[in-house]
Amino acid sequence: MAHSQDAPMATPLADRHAALGARMVEFAGWMMPLQYTGILEEHRAVRSRAGLFDLSHMGEIFVEGPEAADGLGLALTSNPGALKVGRAQYSMICFPDGGILDDLIVYRLADQRFMIVANASNSAAVSDALTARLAGLKLVLDDRSLATALVAIQGPRAAAIIGPLTDVDLTALRHYAIAEGTVAGVPALVARTGYTGEDGFEVFVEIGAGAVVWDALMAAGKAEGIVPVGLGARDTLRLEAGMPLYGNELGPDSTPFEAGLGRVVAFTKEGDFVGRAALAKAADEPRKRLVGLAVRGRGIARHGYEVFRGDRRTGIVTSGTLSPTLGDPIAMAYVAPSDAEPGTILEVAIRDQRVPAEVVALPFYKRPS
Protein backbone atom coordinates (compact mmCIF):
# COMPACT_ATOMS: atom_id res chain seq x y z
CA MET A 1 0.00 0.00 0.00
CA ALA A 2 2.56 2.49 -1.15
CA HIS A 3 0.15 5.35 -1.48
CA SER A 4 -2.19 4.76 1.44
CA GLN A 5 -0.77 7.76 3.30
CA ASP A 6 -1.58 10.10 0.45
CA ALA A 7 -4.69 11.24 -1.32
CA PRO A 8 -5.75 8.66 -3.90
CA MET A 9 -4.29 9.10 -7.36
CA ALA A 10 -6.30 9.79 -10.49
CA THR A 11 -5.79 7.86 -13.70
CA PRO A 12 -5.38 9.82 -16.94
CA LEU A 13 -8.98 8.85 -17.77
CA ALA A 14 -10.56 10.37 -14.64
CA ASP A 15 -12.43 13.02 -16.61
CA ARG A 16 -13.81 10.37 -18.98
CA HIS A 17 -15.18 8.40 -16.02
CA ALA A 18 -16.77 11.54 -14.59
CA ALA A 19 -18.39 12.39 -17.94
CA LEU A 20 -19.77 8.84 -18.16
CA GLY A 21 -21.31 9.15 -14.69
CA ALA A 22 -19.18 6.41 -13.14
CA ARG A 23 -19.45 5.66 -9.45
CA MET A 24 -15.86 5.99 -8.25
CA VAL A 25 -14.19 4.11 -5.40
CA GLU A 26 -10.76 4.17 -3.87
CA PHE A 27 -8.87 1.02 -4.76
CA ALA A 28 -5.20 0.36 -4.04
CA GLY A 29 -4.46 4.06 -3.71
CA TRP A 30 -6.32 5.06 -6.86
CA MET A 31 -9.74 6.51 -7.61
CA MET A 32 -11.23 3.93 -9.94
CA PRO A 33 -14.62 3.40 -11.59
CA LEU A 34 -16.68 0.78 -9.70
CA GLN A 35 -19.51 0.81 -12.21
CA TYR A 36 -21.02 2.98 -14.91
CA THR A 37 -24.53 1.68 -15.68
CA GLY A 38 -24.50 -1.43 -13.47
CA ILE A 39 -22.41 -4.50 -12.81
CA LEU A 40 -24.77 -7.00 -14.47
CA GLU A 41 -25.20 -4.96 -17.63
CA GLU A 42 -21.45 -4.35 -17.95
CA HIS A 43 -20.70 -8.01 -17.27
CA ARG A 44 -23.13 -9.18 -19.96
CA ALA A 45 -21.75 -6.69 -22.47
CA VAL A 46 -18.27 -8.21 -22.09
CA ARG A 47 -19.61 -11.76 -22.46
CA SER A 48 -21.72 -10.94 -25.52
CA ARG A 49 -20.10 -7.90 -27.18
CA ALA A 50 -17.23 -5.85 -25.83
CA GLY A 51 -16.21 -3.84 -22.78
CA LEU A 52 -13.55 -1.18 -22.24
CA PHE A 53 -11.56 -1.03 -19.01
CA ASP A 54 -9.26 1.62 -17.55
CA LEU A 55 -6.51 -0.38 -15.84
CA SER A 56 -4.02 2.45 -15.55
CA HIS A 57 -3.66 1.72 -11.84
CA MET A 58 -1.72 -1.47 -12.57
CA GLY A 59 2.06 -1.64 -12.36
CA GLU A 60 4.37 -1.90 -15.37
CA ILE A 61 8.00 -2.68 -14.62
CA PHE A 62 10.54 -3.00 -17.43
CA VAL A 63 13.70 -5.05 -17.00
CA GLU A 64 16.36 -4.84 -19.70
CA GLY A 65 19.90 -6.11 -20.07
CA PRO A 66 22.07 -9.13 -20.84
CA GLU A 67 21.21 -10.70 -17.47
CA ALA A 68 17.50 -9.81 -17.51
CA ALA A 69 16.27 -13.32 -18.33
CA ASP A 70 18.49 -15.03 -15.78
CA GLY A 71 17.77 -12.40 -13.14
CA LEU A 72 14.02 -12.75 -13.51
CA GLY A 73 14.45 -16.51 -13.34
CA LEU A 74 16.03 -15.99 -9.93
CA ALA A 75 13.42 -13.50 -8.74
CA LEU A 76 10.21 -15.14 -9.99
CA THR A 77 8.76 -18.65 -9.81
CA SER A 78 8.42 -19.08 -13.57
CA ASN A 79 11.12 -19.23 -16.24
CA PRO A 80 11.01 -16.04 -18.31
CA GLY A 81 14.16 -17.17 -20.14
CA ALA A 82 12.10 -19.92 -21.78
CA LEU A 83 9.71 -17.37 -23.31
CA LYS A 84 9.96 -16.62 -26.99
CA VAL A 85 10.15 -12.94 -27.92
CA GLY A 86 6.62 -11.63 -28.26
CA ARG A 87 5.09 -14.12 -25.85
CA ALA A 88 3.83 -13.83 -22.28
CA GLN A 89 3.55 -16.08 -19.26
CA TYR A 90 1.52 -16.00 -16.08
CA SER A 91 3.92 -15.91 -13.14
CA MET A 92 4.28 -15.22 -9.46
CA ILE A 93 6.82 -13.60 -7.20
CA CYS A 94 7.06 -15.44 -3.89
CA PHE A 95 8.58 -14.79 -0.49
CA PRO A 96 11.41 -17.09 0.64
CA ASP A 97 8.81 -19.07 2.65
CA GLY A 98 6.77 -19.78 -0.48
CA GLY A 99 3.98 -17.30 0.27
CA ILE A 100 2.79 -15.21 -2.65
CA LEU A 101 3.99 -11.60 -2.92
CA ASP A 102 2.06 -11.02 -6.15
CA ASP A 103 0.82 -12.68 -9.30
CA LEU A 104 2.17 -11.21 -12.51
CA ILE A 105 2.22 -11.42 -16.25
CA VAL A 106 5.72 -11.41 -17.76
CA TYR A 107 6.01 -10.29 -21.39
CA ARG A 108 9.19 -10.83 -23.40
CA LEU A 109 9.45 -7.76 -25.60
CA ALA A 110 12.94 -8.53 -26.97
CA ASP A 111 15.69 -11.00 -26.25
CA GLN A 112 16.96 -8.84 -23.40
CA ARG A 113 13.85 -6.80 -22.58
CA PHE A 114 10.86 -7.81 -20.42
CA MET A 115 7.75 -6.09 -19.11
CA ILE A 116 6.24 -7.27 -15.83
CA VAL A 117 2.66 -6.30 -15.04
CA ALA A 118 1.83 -6.29 -11.33
CA ASN A 119 -1.32 -5.63 -9.34
CA ALA A 120 -1.82 -2.01 -8.35
CA SER A 121 -1.89 -2.86 -4.66
CA ASN A 122 1.48 -4.60 -4.92
CA SER A 123 3.26 -2.72 -7.64
CA ALA A 124 5.58 -0.80 -5.31
CA ALA A 125 6.35 -3.96 -3.31
CA VAL A 126 7.10 -5.89 -6.49
CA SER A 127 9.31 -3.10 -7.76
CA ASP A 128 11.20 -3.02 -4.45
CA ALA A 129 11.60 -6.81 -4.32
CA LEU A 130 12.84 -6.96 -7.89
CA THR A 131 15.27 -4.11 -7.24
CA ALA A 132 16.71 -6.04 -4.28
CA ARG A 133 16.72 -9.45 -5.99
CA LEU A 134 18.28 -8.14 -9.23
CA ALA A 135 20.92 -5.95 -7.56
CA GLY A 136 24.38 -6.29 -9.06
CA LEU A 137 23.20 -7.93 -12.29
CA LYS A 138 23.82 -6.49 -15.76
CA LEU A 139 20.36 -5.06 -16.28
CA VAL A 140 18.29 -1.94 -15.75
CA LEU A 141 14.98 -1.92 -13.93
CA ASP A 142 12.56 0.83 -14.93
CA ASP A 143 9.32 1.08 -12.97
CA ARG A 144 7.03 2.87 -15.42
CA SER A 145 3.82 2.28 -13.48
CA LEU A 146 3.03 5.96 -13.06
CA ALA A 147 4.03 6.81 -16.63
CA THR A 148 1.87 4.19 -18.32
CA ALA A 149 -1.81 4.11 -19.20
CA LEU A 150 -3.41 0.70 -19.67
CA VAL A 151 -6.69 0.31 -21.53
CA ALA A 152 -8.18 -3.17 -22.01
CA ILE A 153 -10.82 -4.13 -24.55
CA GLN A 154 -12.40 -7.50 -23.82
CA GLY A 155 -15.17 -9.54 -25.38
CA PRO A 156 -16.06 -11.45 -28.53
CA ARG A 157 -16.16 -8.24 -30.61
CA ALA A 158 -12.86 -6.87 -29.27
CA ALA A 159 -10.74 -7.93 -32.24
CA ALA A 160 -13.22 -6.51 -34.74
CA ILE A 161 -13.23 -3.16 -32.91
CA ILE A 162 -9.50 -2.67 -32.35
CA GLY A 163 -8.43 -4.22 -35.67
CA PRO A 164 -9.00 -1.17 -37.88
CA LEU A 165 -7.27 1.10 -35.32
CA THR A 166 -3.96 -0.74 -35.15
CA ASP A 167 -1.12 -1.74 -37.44
CA VAL A 168 -0.52 -4.87 -35.35
CA ASP A 169 -1.47 -8.03 -37.25
CA LEU A 170 -4.09 -9.43 -34.90
CA THR A 171 -4.45 -12.71 -36.80
CA ALA A 172 -0.82 -13.42 -35.92
CA LEU A 173 -1.18 -12.21 -32.32
CA ARG A 174 -2.05 -15.31 -30.34
CA HIS A 175 -3.45 -15.60 -26.83
CA TYR A 176 -0.69 -14.56 -24.39
CA ALA A 177 1.30 -12.77 -27.10
CA ILE A 178 2.38 -9.12 -27.36
CA ALA A 179 3.47 -6.85 -30.21
CA GLU A 180 4.68 -3.28 -30.57
CA GLY A 181 2.82 -1.01 -32.96
CA THR A 182 0.35 1.81 -32.92
CA VAL A 183 -3.25 2.11 -31.77
CA ALA A 184 -5.15 5.19 -32.97
CA GLY A 185 -1.80 6.54 -34.16
CA VAL A 186 -0.23 6.24 -30.72
CA PRO A 187 2.84 4.04 -30.10
CA ALA A 188 1.56 1.10 -28.07
CA LEU A 189 2.23 -2.37 -26.77
CA VAL A 190 -0.73 -4.55 -27.70
CA ALA A 191 -1.10 -7.79 -25.73
CA ARG A 192 -3.71 -10.48 -26.21
CA THR A 193 -4.25 -10.95 -22.51
CA GLY A 194 -6.98 -10.16 -20.03
CA TYR A 195 -8.82 -10.99 -16.85
CA THR A 196 -12.33 -11.75 -18.05
CA GLY A 197 -12.30 -15.20 -19.66
CA GLU A 198 -12.98 -13.61 -23.05
CA ASP A 199 -10.81 -12.86 -26.03
CA GLY A 200 -9.38 -9.39 -25.74
CA PHE A 201 -6.47 -7.02 -25.74
CA GLU A 202 -4.54 -4.91 -23.28
CA VAL A 203 -3.08 -1.72 -24.73
CA PHE A 204 -0.14 -0.09 -22.93
CA VAL A 205 0.69 3.51 -23.89
CA GLU A 206 2.43 6.54 -22.47
CA ILE A 207 0.21 8.10 -19.84
CA GLY A 208 -0.52 11.21 -21.89
CA ALA A 209 -1.93 9.10 -24.73
CA GLY A 210 -4.38 7.09 -22.63
CA ALA A 211 -7.36 9.29 -23.44
CA VAL A 212 -6.64 9.14 -27.19
CA VAL A 213 -6.77 5.35 -27.13
CA TRP A 214 -9.83 5.26 -24.86
CA ASP A 215 -11.77 7.71 -27.04
CA ALA A 216 -10.82 5.92 -30.25
CA LEU A 217 -11.91 2.53 -28.92
CA MET A 218 -15.17 3.89 -27.51
CA ALA A 219 -15.95 5.54 -30.86
CA ALA A 220 -14.93 2.52 -32.94
CA GLY A 221 -16.89 0.18 -30.70
CA LYS A 222 -20.11 2.17 -30.66
CA ALA A 223 -21.72 0.22 -33.50
CA GLU A 224 -20.71 -3.04 -31.82
CA GLY A 225 -22.29 -2.01 -28.53
CA ILE A 226 -19.12 -1.47 -26.52
CA VAL A 227 -19.63 -0.24 -22.95
CA PRO A 228 -17.17 1.04 -20.34
CA VAL A 229 -16.70 -1.52 -17.55
CA GLY A 230 -15.77 -0.86 -13.93
CA LEU A 231 -14.07 -2.85 -11.20
CA GLY A 232 -17.37 -4.40 -10.09
CA ALA A 233 -17.90 -6.33 -13.31
CA ARG A 234 -14.17 -6.94 -13.63
CA ASP A 235 -14.49 -8.91 -10.38
CA THR A 236 -17.55 -10.94 -11.45
CA LEU A 237 -15.99 -11.66 -14.84
CA ARG A 238 -12.73 -12.94 -13.40
CA LEU A 239 -14.56 -14.98 -10.76
CA GLU A 240 -16.69 -16.77 -13.36
CA ALA A 241 -13.49 -17.45 -15.30
CA GLY A 242 -11.96 -19.00 -12.16
CA MET A 243 -9.15 -16.46 -12.04
CA PRO A 244 -7.67 -15.60 -8.64
CA LEU A 245 -7.54 -12.11 -7.16
CA TYR A 246 -4.64 -11.04 -4.99
CA GLY A 247 -5.94 -10.28 -1.50
CA ASN A 248 -8.76 -12.82 -1.91
CA GLU A 249 -7.34 -16.07 -3.31
CA LEU A 250 -3.67 -15.10 -3.27
CA GLY A 251 -1.50 -13.68 -0.51
CA PRO A 252 1.46 -14.28 1.76
CA ASP A 253 -0.43 -17.06 3.58
CA SER A 254 -0.99 -19.10 0.43
CA THR A 255 1.36 -20.91 -1.94
CA PRO A 256 0.87 -21.27 -5.70
CA PHE A 257 0.14 -24.97 -5.16
CA GLU A 258 -2.60 -24.32 -2.66
CA ALA A 259 -4.13 -21.90 -5.16
CA GLY A 260 -4.11 -24.62 -7.82
CA LEU A 261 -1.52 -22.68 -9.81
CA GLY A 262 1.54 -24.88 -9.36
CA ARG A 263 2.15 -24.60 -13.10
CA VAL A 264 3.69 -21.17 -12.49
CA VAL A 265 6.54 -22.76 -10.52
CA ALA A 266 9.28 -23.94 -12.87
CA PHE A 267 11.31 -26.41 -10.85
CA THR A 268 12.95 -27.52 -14.11
CA LYS A 269 14.77 -24.22 -14.63
CA GLU A 270 18.47 -24.04 -13.85
CA GLY A 271 19.68 -22.53 -10.62
CA ASP A 272 18.03 -21.39 -7.45
CA PHE A 273 15.12 -18.99 -7.21
CA VAL A 274 13.52 -17.18 -4.30
CA GLY A 275 11.25 -19.59 -2.47
CA ARG A 276 12.47 -22.72 -4.24
CA ALA A 277 13.09 -24.92 -1.20
CA ALA A 278 9.87 -23.91 0.53
CA LEU A 279 7.87 -24.35 -2.66
CA ALA A 280 9.28 -27.84 -3.25
CA LYS A 281 7.95 -28.78 0.17
CA ALA A 282 4.66 -26.93 -0.42
CA ALA A 283 4.09 -28.85 -3.64
CA ASP A 284 3.86 -32.10 -1.66
CA GLU A 285 2.19 -30.80 1.48
CA PRO A 286 -0.56 -28.30 0.73
CA ARG A 287 -2.28 -27.12 3.89
CA LYS A 288 -5.43 -26.19 1.98
CA ARG A 289 -6.86 -26.23 -1.52
CA LEU A 290 -8.63 -23.57 -3.52
CA VAL A 291 -11.92 -24.90 -4.84
CA GLY A 292 -14.93 -23.69 -6.77
CA LEU A 293 -18.27 -23.85 -4.96
CA ALA A 294 -21.70 -24.04 -6.58
CA VAL A 295 -23.92 -22.72 -3.81
CA ARG A 296 -27.19 -24.65 -3.71
CA GLY A 297 -29.40 -22.18 -1.92
CA ARG A 298 -30.34 -18.58 -1.62
CA GLY A 299 -27.80 -15.99 -0.62
CA ILE A 300 -24.29 -15.18 -1.69
CA ALA A 301 -21.27 -16.82 -0.04
CA ARG A 302 -19.02 -13.81 0.39
CA HIS A 303 -15.36 -13.24 1.21
CA GLY A 304 -14.64 -14.32 4.78
CA TYR A 305 -17.66 -16.59 5.31
CA GLU A 306 -16.82 -19.92 6.95
CA VAL A 307 -17.11 -23.28 5.18
CA PHE A 308 -18.07 -26.50 6.97
CA ARG A 309 -18.14 -30.20 6.24
CA GLY A 310 -20.73 -31.48 8.63
CA ASP A 311 -19.82 -29.99 11.99
CA ARG A 312 -16.16 -29.53 11.10
CA ARG A 313 -14.97 -26.14 9.91
CA THR A 314 -12.97 -26.84 6.78
CA GLY A 315 -12.15 -23.39 5.44
CA ILE A 316 -13.19 -19.97 4.31
CA VAL A 317 -14.74 -18.30 1.28
CA THR A 318 -12.30 -16.12 -0.65
CA SER A 319 -14.69 -14.64 -3.24
CA GLY A 320 -18.36 -15.06 -4.05
CA THR A 321 -21.05 -13.56 -6.22
CA LEU A 322 -24.17 -14.35 -8.13
CA SER A 323 -22.84 -15.51 -11.50
CA PRO A 324 -24.46 -13.18 -14.02
CA THR A 325 -23.91 -15.73 -16.80
CA LEU A 326 -25.12 -18.83 -14.94
CA GLY A 327 -27.73 -17.11 -12.78
CA ASP A 328 -26.56 -19.09 -9.73
CA PRO A 329 -24.44 -18.18 -6.73
CA ILE A 330 -20.80 -19.19 -7.10
CA ALA A 331 -17.78 -18.86 -4.85
CA MET A 332 -14.17 -19.79 -4.43
CA ALA A 333 -12.93 -21.04 -1.08
CA TYR A 334 -9.92 -22.52 0.63
CA VAL A 335 -10.81 -25.85 2.22
CA ALA A 336 -8.93 -28.76 3.75
CA PRO A 337 -7.22 -30.87 1.03
CA SER A 338 -9.39 -33.86 2.01
CA ASP A 339 -12.55 -31.84 1.25
CA ALA A 340 -11.48 -30.51 -2.14
CA GLU A 341 -12.69 -33.29 -4.42
CA PRO A 342 -15.32 -32.14 -6.96
CA GLY A 343 -18.71 -33.48 -5.93
CA THR A 344 -18.05 -33.03 -2.22
CA ILE A 345 -21.00 -31.38 -0.48
CA LEU A 346 -19.95 -28.67 1.96
CA GLU A 347 -21.88 -25.94 3.74
CA VAL A 348 -21.31 -22.21 3.85
CA ALA A 349 -22.38 -20.19 6.86
CA ILE A 350 -24.40 -17.37 5.31
CA ARG A 351 -25.47 -15.23 8.25
CA ASP A 352 -27.39 -17.57 10.58
CA GLN A 353 -27.90 -20.37 8.03
CA ARG A 354 -25.84 -23.25 6.70
CA VAL A 355 -26.30 -23.30 2.95
CA PRO A 356 -25.20 -26.40 0.98
CA ALA A 357 -22.46 -25.90 -1.60
CA GLU A 358 -20.95 -28.44 -3.95
CA VAL A 359 -17.27 -28.47 -4.81
CA VAL A 360 -16.99 -28.02 -8.57
CA ALA A 361 -14.11 -27.83 -11.02
CA LEU A 362 -12.95 -24.35 -12.06
CA PRO A 363 -13.64 -22.36 -14.13
CA PHE A 364 -17.36 -21.75 -13.72
CA TYR A 365 -17.47 -20.24 -17.19
CA LYS A 366 -15.48 -21.06 -20.29
CA ARG A 367 -16.04 -19.08 -23.44
CA PRO A 368 -17.44 -20.95 -26.41
CA SER A 369 -14.58 -21.80 -28.78
Added chain:
Amino acid sequence: MVPQDLRYTKEHEWVRVVGDMATVGITDYAAEQLGDIVFVELPEIGRAVVQATAIGVIESVKAVSDLFAPIGGEVVESNSELSTQPELVNSDPFGKGWMLRVKVDDADQVGGLLDAAAYEALIAEA
Protein backbone atom coordinates in the same frame (compact mmCIF):
# COMPACT_ATOMS: atom_id res chain seq x y z
CA MET B 1 -36.92 10.85 -7.11
CA VAL B 2 -38.61 11.13 -3.72
CA PRO B 3 -42.42 10.65 -3.77
CA GLN B 4 -44.06 13.33 -1.64
CA ASP B 5 -46.77 11.10 -0.15
CA LEU B 6 -44.45 8.62 1.62
CA ARG B 7 -42.56 8.60 4.90
CA TYR B 8 -38.91 7.62 5.12
CA THR B 9 -36.19 6.35 7.47
CA LYS B 10 -32.54 7.32 7.72
CA GLU B 11 -31.78 3.76 6.58
CA HIS B 12 -33.56 4.51 3.28
CA GLU B 13 -36.77 2.55 3.73
CA TRP B 14 -40.07 4.07 2.65
CA VAL B 15 -43.52 3.56 4.18
CA ARG B 16 -46.99 4.25 2.86
CA VAL B 17 -49.56 4.20 5.65
CA VAL B 18 -53.25 3.84 4.81
CA GLY B 19 -55.40 3.38 7.88
CA ASP B 20 -53.55 0.82 10.02
CA MET B 21 -51.84 -0.83 7.04
CA ALA B 22 -48.31 0.11 6.02
CA THR B 23 -46.56 -0.82 2.77
CA VAL B 24 -42.77 -0.92 3.05
CA GLY B 25 -39.91 -0.82 0.56
CA ILE B 26 -36.50 0.74 0.01
CA THR B 27 -35.95 4.01 -1.78
CA ASP B 28 -34.67 4.66 -5.25
CA TYR B 29 -31.54 6.10 -3.65
CA ALA B 30 -30.93 2.92 -1.63
CA ALA B 31 -31.46 0.68 -4.65
CA GLU B 32 -29.10 2.81 -6.70
CA GLN B 33 -26.43 2.67 -3.99
CA LEU B 34 -26.70 -1.11 -3.64
CA GLY B 35 -26.52 -1.70 -7.37
CA ASP B 36 -28.00 -4.78 -9.03
CA ILE B 37 -30.11 -6.54 -6.39
CA VAL B 38 -30.06 -10.35 -6.66
CA PHE B 39 -31.68 -11.65 -3.45
CA VAL B 40 -34.24 -10.29 -1.04
CA GLU B 41 -34.88 -12.15 2.23
CA LEU B 42 -38.07 -11.03 3.93
CA PRO B 43 -39.65 -11.98 7.29
CA GLU B 44 -42.35 -14.63 7.28
CA ILE B 45 -46.04 -13.74 7.36
CA GLY B 46 -47.38 -13.35 10.87
CA ARG B 47 -44.11 -12.23 12.38
CA ALA B 48 -44.25 -9.30 14.76
CA VAL B 49 -41.58 -6.76 13.87
CA VAL B 50 -40.23 -3.96 16.02
CA GLN B 51 -39.57 -0.54 14.55
CA ALA B 52 -35.90 0.10 13.62
CA THR B 53 -34.81 -3.55 14.00
CA ALA B 54 -33.28 -5.66 11.21
CA ILE B 55 -35.97 -7.86 9.69
CA GLY B 56 -34.57 -8.86 6.32
CA VAL B 57 -31.57 -8.87 4.04
CA ILE B 58 -30.99 -7.35 0.64
CA GLU B 59 -28.11 -8.69 -1.41
CA SER B 60 -26.73 -6.98 -4.47
CA VAL B 61 -23.93 -8.33 -6.63
CA LYS B 62 -21.49 -6.23 -4.68
CA ALA B 63 -22.86 -5.91 -1.16
CA VAL B 64 -25.22 -7.22 1.50
CA SER B 65 -27.45 -4.87 3.46
CA ASP B 66 -30.01 -5.21 6.25
CA LEU B 67 -33.63 -4.23 5.82
CA PHE B 68 -34.86 -2.40 8.91
CA ALA B 69 -38.50 -2.26 9.93
CA PRO B 70 -39.55 1.36 9.43
CA ILE B 71 -42.59 0.70 11.55
CA GLY B 72 -43.65 -1.91 14.12
CA GLY B 73 -46.48 -4.37 13.71
CA GLU B 74 -47.41 -7.71 12.23
CA VAL B 75 -46.23 -8.76 8.77
CA VAL B 76 -49.37 -9.64 6.80
CA GLU B 77 -47.95 -9.92 3.30
CA SER B 78 -44.62 -9.97 1.51
CA ASN B 79 -43.92 -9.40 -2.16
CA SER B 80 -43.50 -12.95 -3.47
CA GLU B 81 -42.47 -11.67 -6.89
CA LEU B 82 -39.14 -10.56 -5.45
CA SER B 83 -38.04 -14.17 -4.97
CA THR B 84 -37.85 -14.62 -8.72
CA GLN B 85 -37.52 -10.99 -9.82
CA PRO B 86 -35.41 -9.16 -7.24
CA GLU B 87 -34.45 -6.68 -9.96
CA LEU B 88 -37.91 -5.10 -9.50
CA VAL B 89 -36.40 -3.31 -6.51
CA ASN B 90 -33.97 -1.57 -8.85
CA SER B 91 -36.41 -0.89 -11.66
CA ASP B 92 -39.46 0.18 -9.63
CA PRO B 93 -38.51 0.64 -5.96
CA PHE B 94 -41.62 2.59 -5.01
CA GLY B 95 -44.00 0.38 -7.01
CA LYS B 96 -43.53 -3.24 -8.04
CA GLY B 97 -40.43 -3.41 -5.86
CA TRP B 98 -42.44 -3.06 -2.62
CA MET B 99 -41.41 -5.55 0.06
CA LEU B 100 -43.86 -5.89 2.95
CA ARG B 101 -47.29 -5.02 4.22
CA VAL B 102 -47.39 -4.50 7.95
CA LYS B 103 -50.45 -4.12 10.19
CA VAL B 104 -49.30 -1.20 12.29
CA ASP B 105 -49.59 -1.71 16.04
CA ASP B 106 -49.21 1.94 17.01
CA ALA B 107 -49.99 4.73 14.54
CA ASP B 108 -47.96 7.20 16.60
CA GLN B 109 -44.78 5.61 15.22
CA VAL B 110 -45.41 7.36 11.90
CA GLY B 111 -44.66 10.67 13.55
CA GLY B 112 -41.05 9.63 14.09
CA LEU B 113 -40.44 9.06 10.39
CA LEU B 114 -39.01 11.56 7.94
CA ASP B 115 -41.24 13.37 5.51
CA ALA B 116 -40.21 13.73 1.86
CA ALA B 117 -38.49 17.07 2.36
CA ALA B 118 -36.45 15.80 5.30
CA TYR B 119 -35.47 12.67 3.38
CA GLU B 120 -34.47 14.70 0.33
CA ALA B 121 -32.25 16.79 2.57
CA LEU B 122 -30.72 13.61 4.02
CA ILE B 123 -29.71 12.15 0.67
CA ALA B 124 -28.54 15.52 -0.61
CA GLU B 125 -25.96 15.52 2.19
CA ALA B 126 -24.78 11.95 1.48
